[in-house]
Amino acid sequence: MRVKILGSAAGGAFPQWNCACQNCRVLRAGGFSGKARSQAQVAISNDGKTWFLLGASPDLRAQIEASPELHPRDAVRQSPIAGAVLANADVDHVLGLLLLRELQPLRVYATDSVHRILTEDNSMFTMLQRVPDQVRWTDFAPQIPFRLLEPSGADSGLRCRAISLGTHYPAYVSPQRQGELNSAEASLGLMVESASGKRLAYMPAVPQIDDALLKEFESADVLLFDGTFWSDDELIRIQGAGQTARQMGHLPVSSPDGSLTRLAGLRRPRKIYVHINNTNPMLNEAGPEYAQVREAGWEIAEDGWQFDL
Ligand SMILES: [Zn+2]
Numbered sequence: 001m002r003v004k005i006l007g008s009a010a011g012g013a014f015p016q017w018n019c020a021c022q023n024c025r026v027l028r029a030g031g032f033s034g035k036a037r038s039q040a041q042v043a044i045s046n047d048g049k050t051w052f053l054l055g056a057s058p059d060l061r062a063q064i065e066a067s068p069e070l071h072p073r074d075a076v077r078q079s080p081i082a083g084a085v086l087a088n089a090d091v092d093h094v095l096g097l098l099l100l101r102e103l104q105p106l107r108v109y110a111t112d113s114v115h116r117i118l119t120e121d122n123s124m125f126t127m128l129q130r131v132p133d134q135v136r137w138t139d140f141a142p143q144i145p146f147r148l149l150e151p152s153g154a155d156s157g158l159r160c161r162a163i164s165l166g167t168h169y170p171a172y173v174s175p176q177r178q179g180e181l182n183s184a185e186a187s188l189g190l191m192v193e194s195a196s197g198k199r200l201a202y203m204p205a206v207p208q209i210d211d212a213l214l215k216e217f218e219s220a221d222v223l224l225f226d227g228t229f230w231s232d233d234e235l236i237r238i239q240g241a242g243q244t245a246r247q248m249g250h251l252p253v254s255s256p257d258g259s260l261t262r263l264a265g266l267r268r269p270r271k272i273y274v275h276i277n278n279t280n281p282m283l284n285e286a287g288p289e290y291a292q293v294r295e296a297g298w299e300i301a302e303d304g305w306q307f308d309l
Pocket of ligand 1: 015016019020021022023024025278279
């Protein structure tokens with residue numbers, strides 16, 4: 001399986017349009033020891049030809065153009081992108097679907113709850129249903145493995161299984177609608193398995209880690225894990241108000257029960273932080289937080305990284 005990290009930042013990207021935090025300010029001024037990043041986006045392929053997206057970021061158009069493997073190659077109107085697997089209904093995770101509306105056949109995999117939010121409550125998504133067989137939705141349930149199929153129905157060789165992680169739906173989903181939805185389908189991590197049995201764990205939003213989740217991570221060859229915030233009160237300190245990292249569904253990297261400590265015992269997977277918020281001090285490669293993460297055996301994802309497993 002080939003994995004490409006097309007975007008490695010959290011929602012808003014780095015720098016973020018309305019942010020003048022230390023990181024964003026110094027990056028814009030040209031003095032930052034670290035890289036700009038687009039919003040989180042991963043693409044996977046079993047054969048290097050047919051690709052599936054994990055989520056569909058608002059930066060998807062530029063991310064596709066920056067990745068030659070994802071360019072049309074066999075016809076005037078064609079795409080190696082066969083479909084997308086949705087882990088939640090967050091704007092940062094689904095907006096890119098609207099950028100794929102040019103009548104290209106695609107398969108979109110989502111929980112019934114996320115499917116309903118997008119297609120019943122958000123009329124713009126009917127642009128994906130203008131002709132028969134444009135976008136075929138396939139509902140999946142947490143913990144039930146499913147195959148990723150090409151638009152033709154051919155088996156890509158990739159298998160996916162979702163793990164229920166968070167119970168909060170995006171703020172744009174009305175309270176009434178939220179009451180009708182399954183809270184276990186709100187926010188998921190994705191376990192992807194290749195034809196040869198290699199496993200990728202994509203976990204960009206993890207509110208807490210229990211023993212069952214640790215076991216899942218230990219079964220993975222690569223773990224792409226929630227690197228959104230360094231500390232629980234990061235946004236509050238920078239903005240003067242707001243929610244903690246945990247309230248937003250993200251275990252912070254640091255602190256006694258942060259992910260660095262909680263995942264220190266993992267032996268098998270290559271450990272890579274993704275979905276990094278622009279305020280996170282570990283983006284600064286000259287800083288002590290970056291050094292601490294690297295010394296703990298973690299990598300910090302950058303746009304354009306790819307690897308085979
Ligand atoms: Zn910022």
